[in-house]
Amino acid sequence: MSTGTTKRRHRRFKVPGIATALAALLLPLAIVAGASPAQAAEATATYTKASDWGTGFEGKWTVKNTGTATITNWTIEWDFPSGTAVTSAWDADVTHVDNHWTAKNKSYNGTLSPGASVSFGFNGTGSGSPSNCTVNGAACDGGSQPGDAPPSAPGTPTASNVGDTGLTLNWTAATDDKGVQNYDVYRGSSKVATVTGTSYADSGLTAGTTYSYSVKARDTANQVGPSSGTLTVTTSGGTGGPGGGEVKLGYFTNWGVYQRNYHVKNLVTSGTAGKITHINYAFGNVTGGRCAIGDAYADYDKFYGADASVDGTSDSWDAGALRGNFNQLRKLKKMYPNIKVIWSFGGWTWSGGFGQAAANPTAFAQSCYDLVEDPRWADVFDGIDIDWEYPNACGLTCDTSGPDAFRNLMQALRAKFGSNNLVTAAITADATDGGKIDAANYAGAAQYLDFYNVMTYDFFGAWDAQGPTAPHSPLTSYNGIPREKFTSADAIAKLKAKGIPAAKLNLGLGFYGRGWTGVTQAAPGGTATGPAPGTYEQGIEDYKVLKTRCPANGTVAGTAYAYCGGQWWSYDTPQTIAGKMTWLKNQGLGGAFVWELSGDTSNGELMTAIDNGLK
Known part of the structure; x- marks a missing residue:
């Protein structure tokens, strides 16, 4: 596993023919x-x-x-x-x-x-x-009556104009050799309408209530085809979710204790611990269809002396005593009881195991529950997070488990972990037509999750070695953006249009920058000769380094950029974070999360900007 970049290396964006998800x-x-x-x-x-x-x-x-x-x-x-x-x-x-x-x-x-x-x-x-x-x-039809097969399944519906008592459904057309006559629209298991077009306005709904929708096509011979995928959507109003930016979450990586020398105590000394609500501990492994330990030494065996320990007390060498990050997180929670700690599984490197897990969601959920609730550290964790990159699409490897595999996995996890534990997930921000958001039934899974962390970063980077230079975490589009709909705003809009409540969506921020070298212009869109040098990997660097090595001298699409010595970098600053926090509150989002905490300064200035922006 790569040190320090396991999750953030989202190279799925660089080659559309390989990295884009299976379309509908x-x-x-x-x-x-x-x-x-x-x-x-x-x-x-x-x-x-x-x-x-x-x-x-x-x-x-x-x-x-x-x-x-x-x-x-x-x-x-x-x-x-x-x-x-x-x-x-x-x-x-x-x-x-x-x-x-x-x-x-x-x-x-x-x-x-x-x-x-x-x-x-x-x-x-x-x-x-x-x-x-x-x-x-x-x-090719292989049937006894060629040309007389029923129509194909329509596309999974999407929702727009979601209000307290109504919404509008839209779907892509089914195909049939003789032509499609009409569509049957289902709310749950009940047919509520038959329409000739590919949209339907439903009404008479209850505020703050979750509904599921699917569609079937009929051909001119009145044959009914297979069902579309299922859309789950919650009407506005009612009690609703938290919204208003109440979530302030940071990823803490187990490998950070090595070369990065970043430990749980740093959350206290930087002031970050008093400004966050959740910690995602990354990563647990997914292998053999089960949840597994990611790094046993860092997780629960590394010894912390009094000087490095959160509470100034040394770890114990007694048999069976808990050490490592888990014990330090236990101590942190005693000092800051409001913080929820969630164990995150998967990530860029270990997402290949989810396909096998999806083949038996119940067994996977049981294995995860047994690990998270292990008596040695059950009090440390408040739930589980799934970082599957990406269901029914390509990341480091390509998954073909189908659009409902993610939903089924989340349903099994919620059933096992119950209502007293958090169940969350990090998901793609690829809002392109037929892209990764369209590849999986994220709307259907939303009912089982407390919130989604939308990875609105790594849209652009020096995996495209010759450029053009572009901000890796653009909030909005701009003239000259290398690819349309690769923005935070597009991702959030698409997820909301599918019926996912805004309060269940958290905006992602990177505590790092991405950069190129061999650049001759300060403005975005320049050519390059390759990735800029970085401490741990070419083309990527922590904010705490960039703020002095290559200070920001411009902004584009709500994100800062810097041009220095032939290098071009993009990253968020306290000023751009303030703007993004205002935007997410206006959107009614649940809050913000960051990848990852070790990239901040020793006094936690980026997390301070998030905290101030969400007050």
């Missing part, structure tokens, strides 16, 4: 996987438009053997409309004649045992979708 547009196609017609219905293929960045897109085919015999080869053929084309492909050999395209398996992925699946992807240009799919000359 799914075109199910049955596929013939061998020469025999008898095999026609024994495999399926699904096409996904995984991402779209305006000038191009990423497509993906997934082939699954649904029969009882092994498949040894597969070949998919389809047509693209004029202007749409494949430019590069991987894990399949793709050729074409005019607008007709053919993909054949590689030598290593042609064999599929029953139940197995394989995917290949490609980058393309144009906006069209595949049609006239065949495999080995046979129709």
